[in-house]
Amino acid sequence: MRVGIVAEQLRQSVPGGIGTYTAGLLQGLADLSPEEVTIEILASKVSGLDPLERFGFPVTMTNLSHRLQMLAWDRGIGARAGRRVDVLHRTSLAGPSMSDGGPLASIMVHDLSWRRYPELTTPRGARWHDAALRRAVASSALLIVPSAVIRGELLDAGAARDRVTVIGEGADHLPSADLAAADALLERCGIDGPFWLTVSTLEPRKNLERLVEAHGLANARGHRPWPLVVVGPAGWGPTLRPRDGTHLVGQCDGALLAGLYERCGGFVYVPVHEGFGLPPLEAMEHGAPVVASLGVPSMIGAPVAAVCDATEIVGISNALTEVMSNDGGRADTAERGRVFAAQHRWRNVAAEHLDLWRRNS
Amino acid sequence: MSALRVSIDATAIPVDAAGAGRYCLEIVRALSQRDDVDLAVLTRRDDADRWLALGAAAVDPVAPRSRLGRIVYEKTLMGSAIKRLGVVAHHGPHYTLPARCPVPGIVTIHDMTFFERPEVHESAKVAFFTRAIAHAAATASAIICVSAWTADRLEEHVTVTAPVFVAPHGVDHERFRPEEASPGADHALLAGIGLGDSRTRIVTLGTLEPRKGVIDLIQAFDALAATDPSLELVLAGQRGWGMSTIDAALERCAARDRIRVLGYVEDAAVPALLRSAAVVAYPSIDEGFGLPALEALACGAKLVTTEDSVMAQVCGSAPWYTPSGSPTALAAALAAALKASPHEGDERRCLGMTTAARFTWSAAAAVHAEAYAVAAGSSSNRHA
Numbered sequence: 001m002r003v004g005i006v007a008e009q010l011r012q013s014v015p016g017g018i019g020t021y022t023a024g025l026l027q028g029l030a031d032l033s034p035e036e037v038t039i040e041i042l043a044s045k046v047s048g049l050d051p052l053e054r055f056g057f058p059v060t061m062t063n064l065s066h067r068l069q070m071l072a073w074d075r076g077i078g079a080r081a082g083r084r085v086d087v088l089h090r091t092s093l094a095g096p097s098m099s100d101g102g103p104l105a106s107i108m109v110h111d112l113s114w115r116r117y118p119e120l121t122t123p124r125g126a127r128w129h130d131a132a133l134r135r136a137v138a139s140s141a142l143l144i145v146p147s148a149v150i151r152g153e154l155l156d157a158g159a160a161r162d163r164v165t166v167i168g169e170g171a172d173h174l175p176s177a178d179l180a181a182a183d184a185l186l187e188r189c190g191i192d193g194p195f196w197l198t199v200s201t202l203e204p205r206k207n208l209e210r211l212v213e214a215h216g217l218a219n220a221r222g223h224r225p226w227p228l229v230v231v232g233p234a235g236w237g238p239t240l241r242p243r244d245g246t247h248l249v250g251q252c253d254g255a256l257l258a259g260l261y262e263r264c265g266g267f268v269y270v271p272v273h274e275g276f277g278l279p280p281l282e283a284m285e286h287g288a289p290v291v292a293s294l295g296v297p298s299m300i301g302a303p304v305a306a307v308c309d310a311t312e313i314v315g316i317s318n319a320l321t322e323v324m325s326n327d328g329g330r331a332d333t334a335e336r337g338r339v340f341a342a343q344h345r346w347r348n349v350a351a352e353h354l355d356l357w358r359r360n361s
Numbered sequence: 362m363s364a365l366r367v368s369i370d371a372t373a374i375p376v377d378a379a380g381a382g383r384y385c386l387e388i389v390r391a392l393s394q395r396d397d398v399d400l401a402v403l404t405r406r407d408d409a410d411r412w413l414a415l416g417a418a419a420v421d422p423v424a425p426r427s428r429l430g431r432i433v434y435e436k437t438l439m440g441s442a443i444k445r446l447g448v449v450a451h452h453g454p455h456y457t458l459p460a461r462c463p464v465p466g467i468v469t470i471h472d473m474t475f476f477e478r479p480e481v482h483e484s485a486k487v488a489f490f491t492r493a494i495a496h497a498a499a500t501a502s503a504i505i506c507v508s509a510w511t512a513d514r515l516e517e518h519v520t521v522t523a524p525v526f527v528a529p530h531g532v533d534h535e536r537f538r539p540e541e542a543s544p545g546a547d548h549a550l551l552a553g554i555g556l557g558d559s560r561t562r563i564v565t566l567g568t569l570e571p572r573k574g575v576i577d578l579i580q581a582f583d584a585l586a587a588t589d590p591s592l593e594l595v596l597a598g599q600r601g602w603g604m605s606t607i608d609a610a611l612e613r614c615a616a617r618d619r620i621r622v623l624g625y626v627e628d629a630a631v632p633a634l635l636r637s638a639a640v641v642a643y644p645s646i647d648e649g650f651g652l653p654a655l656e657a658l659a660c661g662a663k664l665v666t667t668e669d670s671v672m673a674q675v676c677g678s679a680p681w682y683t684p685s686g687s688p689t690a691l692a693a694a695l696a697a698a699l700k701a702s703p704h705e706g707d708e709r710r711c712l713g714m715t716t717a718a719r720f721t722w723s724a725a726a727a728v729h730a731e732a733y734a735v736a737a738g739s740s741s742n743r744h745a
């Protein structure tokens with residue numbers, strides 16, 4: 001079986017969660033190196049050394065820049081991409097249009113949040129996603145989703161039940177923690193004790209406004225205030241106004257992020273809506289106790305330190321206070337969190353993909 | 362309805378097919394996939410295999426190998442060969458029909474440059490083809506033109522009584538696309554023809570002859586190369602007629618060492634070459650269709666071509682245009698394409714890929730099948 005993986009997301013300057021999935025899947029496939037399966041990567045042109053070669057798979061390139069590649073796909077160009085392979089897997093809704101007579105197609109649909117919360121997406125983004133989703137649903141492609149929640153939303157959007165498969169994500173993709181870099185960053189922020197960490201793009205869906213508010217409230221009531229470190233690239237929407245004790249540190253590389261997970265007193269993640277929720281799983285992998293809002297799919301059945309309603313500032317604040325005041329409970333949930341995260345390996349994710357492709361080809 | 366049995370004359374298609382030869386190969390392949398046409402291909406004695414491989418229903422390999430022998434054959438024995446094959450119509454894909462065609466004939470007219478620009482052709486060919494076109498137009502039961510451009514010019518120069526069909530060429534989208542055929546394939550193919558990755562490459566494709574605008578291109582390149590040391594020019598295509606003037610232009614070129622004259626480039630390497638180009642130049646003075654321009658667009662390349670030609674009809678607003686015959690204007694158009702903003706460059710390249718996607722050989726074959734049916738149906742009144 002020859003499998004082509006559309007890895008264009010890894011050509012983005014900020015690959016984000018979709019990029020993590022794409023790299024994790026490729027790493028998992030590389031670790032498995034399954035017999036009788038050849039993998040190739042499809043992507044746009046880069047000059048010089050191709051970072052995609054780190055996975056050890058051959059890369060088929062177009063002569064288009066990343067930007068032009070995305071534009072071309074949006075206009076339905078590229079229906080003959082990957083004609084040599086038996087399976088063509090798109091790691092997101094962006095990709096070559098699927099044509100009849102081509103390879104077996106599969107598409108990872110990460111979330112449909114633009115439908116559920118149109119006000120939390122840019123109008124242009126919503127239009128693009130809607131059109132891409134309609135094409136995906138109308139095609140004969142297998143649809144993969146990271147959680148049962150998204151499966152339900154996809155069925156509501158018209159996808160046939162037997163075409164949608166849930167495959168969760170892995171937690172073992174970050175490099176070893178760079179504790180020295182983490183300590184240096186914390187020192188620059190003037191932090192020398194326990195702190196809250198959160199990771200997300202600064203965009204409305206991630207609910208950072210309420211989190212900052214709740215954090216302020218918890219600190220005002222608390223006996224021992226913890227600062228809040230926000231990791232993540234600038235996104236869009238109203239600018240987040242940091243308060244005292246809030247540190248926006250921007251984007252961090254994987255090793256620094258792992259260091260921050262290991263150094264933090266607790267990890268908090270309270271999006272209003274999430275397709276999967278990789279950051280709290282990463283936090284558990286690195287031994288951080290986690291506070292999560294209800295309905296984060298990756299945390300269903302997970303040993304969280306506290307849960308809260310994402311829309312209730314007081315509730316979030318209470319959860320933070322509860323965790324800050326329970327030293328023994330934190331250590332216990334952190335340990336159980338490691339065990340939970342250890343069940344989420346990218347090689348298992350890759351094996352589930354292979355299984356799905358084999359069953360359908 | 363049973364399939365129409367039609368013969369097609371492939372006796373003049375060289376082994377290294379380009380231009381009209383490529384058309385003939387592609388149309389035989391596309392027609393062979395239809396169930397309403399059964400093709401019998403007339404070929405030279407040594408040339409049956411590739412036509413059978415394309416899916417032709419039958420091959421009649423009896424024509425002599427030499428050019429003169431073929432011409433005599435077409436005037437004498439071809440008619441009886443057609444009769445022997447039991448076809449209902451005969452198609453001459455390159456301007457000519459046999460002198461005594463026992464069944465209704467269909468002829469393809471590619472361009473009218475033998476009438477309009479005799480100076481760009483060998484004089485012997487001008488005499489032969491102007492007569493052949495007039496004969497074919499007068500005796501054909503259906504005429505296929507490769508573009509509306511050619512159809513308009515045909516009626517200016519010869520008397521046309523048969524219905525005229527416009528069947529634009531297709532692009533082989535399996536080969537001509539922005540994506541390389543397999544991982545690392547383009548790099549290897551380019552290395553195979555001696556090309557590396559380092560330079561900013563202007564590519565032109567087509568038989569090297571004056572009407573392709575090659576001399577203008579060499580002069581335009583020389584002007585640009587004087588100020589841009591990273592530029593190189595790649596001329597891909599077999600040596601044609603009038604090479605002495607092209608060779609002289611090459612000799613005069615100050616940047617001669619950055620011009621690569623590749624000769625005939627094997628099919629597999631052509632899309633790789635187009636994909637590697639910073640700009641593809643197709644400054645041809647006159648064409649019937651200009652397929653190489655469309656193939657460049659299909660590969661996602663930037664294209665510079667002539668505004669006063671069929672390319673302007675076919676390629677829409679994707680290319681950067683230049684008037685034909687002006688090296689200065691061509692240099693300016695090449696510079697504009699090379700220095701275009703990423704936004705403009707991407708818009709035009711995207712538009713080019715969309716435009717090229719509309720041209721397929723199966724669409725061309727559908728028009729051919731219709732022309733065959735009309736010609737065959739005319740037999741009662743013309744060939745009773």
